[in-house]
Amino acid sequence: MQRLHARYPFLEAARETVATEAVDLATVVEREEAVVDRATQRVITALEDGDTGEPHRDHRVELLSYPVARVLVSMVGENVLVRKYARAEAATAYDRFIEDIEDTTELKSVETAGLDLEALFAEFDLREAIHGPVDGEYRIDVGTYLPLAADLWDDEWRLVNQPLERGEVPVDEGELLALLREGIRERIEDGLPFDVPETIAADLEAEAAEIREVLADLDLTREIDTVVPDLFPPCMKALLDQIQKGEHLPHHSRFAITAFLASIGMTTDEIVDLYRVNSSFGEEMTRYQTDHIRGDTSPTEYSPPSCATMQSYGDCVNKDDLCERIPHPMAYYEERIDDAEDEELEDWREGEADEAESAGD
Amino acid sequence: MEERTRAYLRGRFRDHYRRTEITPPPAANEREWGFIPWTDSPGTTMVRHRSLLELGDLSEFLVRKRPRHVYFSAGRFRDPGASSMGEKDWQSADLVFDLDADHLPGVTLGEDTYAEMLATCKDALFRLLDFLENDFAFEDVEVVFSGGRGYHVHIRDENVRHLEREHRREIVDYVRGIGLDFDELIETETVAGLGRRTPTERRHLRIDGGWGKRIHEQFMAFVDELLDLENEAALERLQAFDGIGEGKAEATLNAARNNREELEAGNVTVHTAVAQLAERFASRAVERDNAPIDEPVTTDTNRLIRLPGSLHGGSGLETLRLDRDEIDDFEPLSDAVPETFRGQEIAVDVTDGGEVELGGDIFTVSEGDQSLPEYVGVFLMARGRAEKEKE
Ligand code: SF4
Numbered sequence: 001m002q003r004l005h006a007r008y009p010f011l012e013a014a015r016e017t018v019a020t021e022a023v024d025l026a027t028v029v030e031r032e033e034a035v036v037d038r039a040t041q042r043v044i045t046a047l048e049d050g051d052t053g054e055p056h057r058d059h060r061v062e063l064l065s066y067p068v069a070r071v072l073v074s075m076v077g078e079n080v081l082v083r084k085y086a087r088a089e090a091a092t093a094y095d096r097f098i099e100d101i102e103d104t105t106e107l108k109s110v111e112t113a114g115l116d117l118e119a120l121f122a123e124f125d126l127r128e129a130i131h132g133p134v135d136g137e138y139r140i141d142v143g144t145y146l147p148l149a150a151d152l153w154d155d156e157w158r159l160v161n162q163p164l165e166r167g168e169v170p171v172d173e174g175e176l177l178a179l180l181r182e183g184i185r186e187r188i189e190d191g192l193p194f195d196v197p198e199t200i201a202a203d204l205e206a207e208a209a210e211i212r213e214v215l216a217d218l219d220l221t222r223e224i225d226t227v228v229p230d231l232f233p234p235c236m237k238a239l240l241d242q243i244q245k246g247e248h249l250p251h252h253s254r255f256a257i258t259a260f261l262a263s264i265g266m267t268t269d270e271i272v273d274l275y276r277v278n279s280s281f282g283e284e285m286t287r288y289q290t291d292h293i294r295g296d297t298s299p300t301e302y303s304p305p306s307c308a309t310m311q312s313y314g315d316c317v318n319k320d321d322l323c324e325r326i327p328h329p330m331a332y333y334e335e336r337i338d339d340a341e342d343e344e345l346e347d348w349r350e351g352e353a354d355e356a357e358s359a360g361d
Numbered sequence: 362m363e364e365r366t367r368a369y370l371r372g373r374f375r376d377h378y379r380r381t382e383i384t385p386p387p388a389a390n391e392r393e394w395g396f397i398p399w400t401d402s403p404g405t406t407m408v409r410h411r412s413l414l415e416l417g418d419l420s421e422f423l424v425r426k427r428p429r430h431v432y433f434s435a436g437r438f439r440d441p442g443a444s445s446m447g448e449k450d451w452q453s454a455d456l457v458f459d460l461d462a463d464h465l466p467g468v469t470l471g472e473d474t475y476a477e478m479l480a481t482c483k484d485a486l487f488r489l490l491d492f493l494e495n496d497f498a499f500e501d502v503e504v505v506f507s508g509g510r511g512y513h514v515h516i517r518d519e520n521v522r523h524l525e526r527e528h529r530r531e532i533v534d535y536v537r538g539i540g541l542d543f544d545e546l547i548e549t550e551t552v553a554g555l556g557r558r559t560p561t562e563r564r565h566l567r568i569d570g571g572w573g574k575r576i577h578e579q580f581m582a583f584v585d586e587l588l589d590l591e592n593e594a595a596l597e598r599l600q601a602f603d604g605i606g607e608g609k610a611e612a613t614l615n616a617a618r619n620n621r622e623e624l625e626a627g628n629v630t631v632h633t634a635v636a637q638l639a640e641r642f643a644s645r646a647v648e649r650d651n652a653p654i655d656e657p658v659t660t661d662t663n664r665l666i667r668l669p670g671s672l673h674g675g676s677g678l679e680t681l682r683l684d685r686d687e688i689d690d691f692e693p694l695s696d697a698v699p700e701t702f703r704g705q706e707i708a709v710d711v712t713d714g715g716e717v718e719l720g721g722d723i724f725t726v727s728e729g730d731q732s733l734p735e736y737v738g739v740f741l742m743a744r745g746r747a748e749k750e751k752e
Pocket of ligand 1 (some may be wrong): 015193233234236307308310311313315316317318319323324327328330332
């Protein structure tokens with residue numbers, strides 16, 4: 001059991017084991033250096049390599065390092081860290097259960113300490129929603145498919161391209177495993193970051209600082225938190241241009257540009273400012289819409305539409321070479337930002353700040 | 362609208378609610394309620410963020426308030442009466458589709474009559490239902506005539522109520538055919554080579570469901586048309602497609618003649634020309650089969666929707682739930698005329714006359730004082746085209 005839980009610490013049963021083993025996380029953090037070290041390594045490797053690194057040979061240490069890693073991620077509190085960390089944990093779990101599944105089929109053994117598909121289905125309450133396999137093909141209920149596939153950007157995952165029939169989407173084993181990986185990622189992301197009690201945080205300051213440093217070095221925050229209008233995809237440039245000229249845009253266009261700006265890390269105030277070049281725009285409306293899109297006034301945070309959707313609304317204009325290779329305006333922007341040299345990137349907001357200061361002189 | 366007109370409509374709406382039993386939606390007390398009263402301000406002020414608890418018994422509320430419009434939320438909340446969405450604490454939402462004649466391709470506003478628009482809308486409704494009943498196989502499907510310019514469909518299946526906006530947008534795109542990519546519908550399979558032949562790839566269109574199936578149906582219908590034609594004529598039809606010259610036309614026709622079975626099975630790689638041609642049918646399928654629903658209604662999980670059984674204050678027609686087998690014969694402009702407004706005439710002063718098709722008749726209404734069947738009078742007053750005549 002210990003080994004299984006150490007390998008898959010996000011399992012419900014593993015959480016229960018932790019709850020019974022380590023009654024008090026504060027004590028673990030205070031006394032068990034090995035756990036804290038492994039937890040720190042978990043997070044740092046997640047950032048640097050996209051997986052969670054070599055497991056500790058002691059199953060107990062390995063298992064306990066997971067809740068402590070979550071504490072560390074919460075202390076640092078950056079969204080980009082939460083995302084990278086969850087993705088790395090899920091990637092590791094994915095590699096492991098692929099191993100387990102292969103083992104099971106090779107050894108035909110029932111006594112494996114690994115995880116099989118059935119157990120994963122049960123864990124994620126999917127037993128009812130997944131049917132098959134028949135001829136190597138599973139069928140998954142559309143209501144279950146959609147949330148699992150939501151963050152898989154590639155066009156092949158889009159519902160419109162699926163042979164949906166009788167409410168079920170057929171998937172092969174590879175696709176099913178990718179969807180399960182998404183389910184794991186979501187579970188890991190769920191609830192992060194949380195409020196860390198003072199008593200625990202005090203003991204982990206040094207480790208949290210170390211993670212912050214790695215994060216700063218990697219400069220990952222830049223990836224989604226840089227505003228360089230010159231590097232915007234052509235569609236967004238065009239929309240922004242129209243807004244700044246004071247032209248009236250249909251709802252879907254306004255939604256697209258606003259969701260895009262919110263997704264690259266702009267606050268409502270900044271978006272209002274950016275739109276303000278021409279003074280005749282409706283500030284109130286923009287604020288309302290932006291808050292809504294950002295999820296401040298609604299339960300969901302909206303992401304910008306994909307290229308396919310942009311195209312169907314006629315918002316995809318001036319396509320360039322890079323456009324041919326990407327499925328999503330966000331992917332376009334991320335790639336442009338990645339390609340650019342650091343020095344070349346001047347964040348629009350810094351320019352604004354300079355101006356504001358000089359105006360204050 | 363003059364006060365005496367408003368007073369009249371208020372009174373008659375009350376009469377209607379007195380004699381009509383309204384079936385509330387399931388989980389009515391977990392929903393937000395809203396209504397628009399009869400006021401004289403030009404803009405409409407909606408009273409919302411009400412829970413059923415605050416409104417009291419629904420029928421009694423309708424009689425008391427006799428609102429111009431009344432709505433309930435697709436969303437279900439822990440505290441539906443809270444004034445902000447955050448505090449309401451969203452739990453789930455019905456999946457709602459709206460087909461509105463104002464947004465339909467094939468409707469020419471200002472040219473089509475009301476009846477024509479609604480007929481176009483009903484065609485779209487059947488296309489939508491084809492997706493909902495077959496592709497999605499939803500079971501809890503409620504179809505409603507909106508009382509205005511179209512139809513609503515409420516889906517309450519357990520396994521979609523948790524879906525968030527993003528996920529619902531995928532459903533919207535599906536029924537509208539947005540983002541359809543022919544290449545993604547193709548499944549590639551490597552077939553071992555026979556003898557000395559190297560393995561080859563077989564590319565199959567997935568025809569077991571979804572848009573692939575729809576595209577394939579259209580493509581095969583076309584193939585069968587070709588097979589019925591004389592050689593000359595068939596080649597001509599093929600060459601009418603952009604980018605298909607003589608050679609490709611012949612190759613395609615050969616494939617149709619010698620390999621019809623393969624084509625029937627979705628094997629579109631019998632010849633590159635065939636693959637190219639099949640791809641053309643993707644956009645045709647979308648054009649023919651898509652359901653042009655109003656996206657924001659479906660993706661907004663907090664949306665307020667008109668209450669079935671209530672009166673539409675912009676037409677005086679009844680918002681009606683329709684049984685699945687009633688839809689075919691449903692005539693909105695007579696079946697949705699409330700009993701309350703039938704059987705008597707009233708005096709009105711028409712400011713904007715013209716033809717009105719209602720209650721199974723066509724009235725040519727002139728301007729000025731006159732006596733009209735009450736439902737025609739109510740319709741014109743609700744639309745702002747007439748006032749109640751001074752007593
Ligand atoms: S292809 Fe995508 S990123 Fe490029 S202009 Fe069109 S919508 Fe924008």
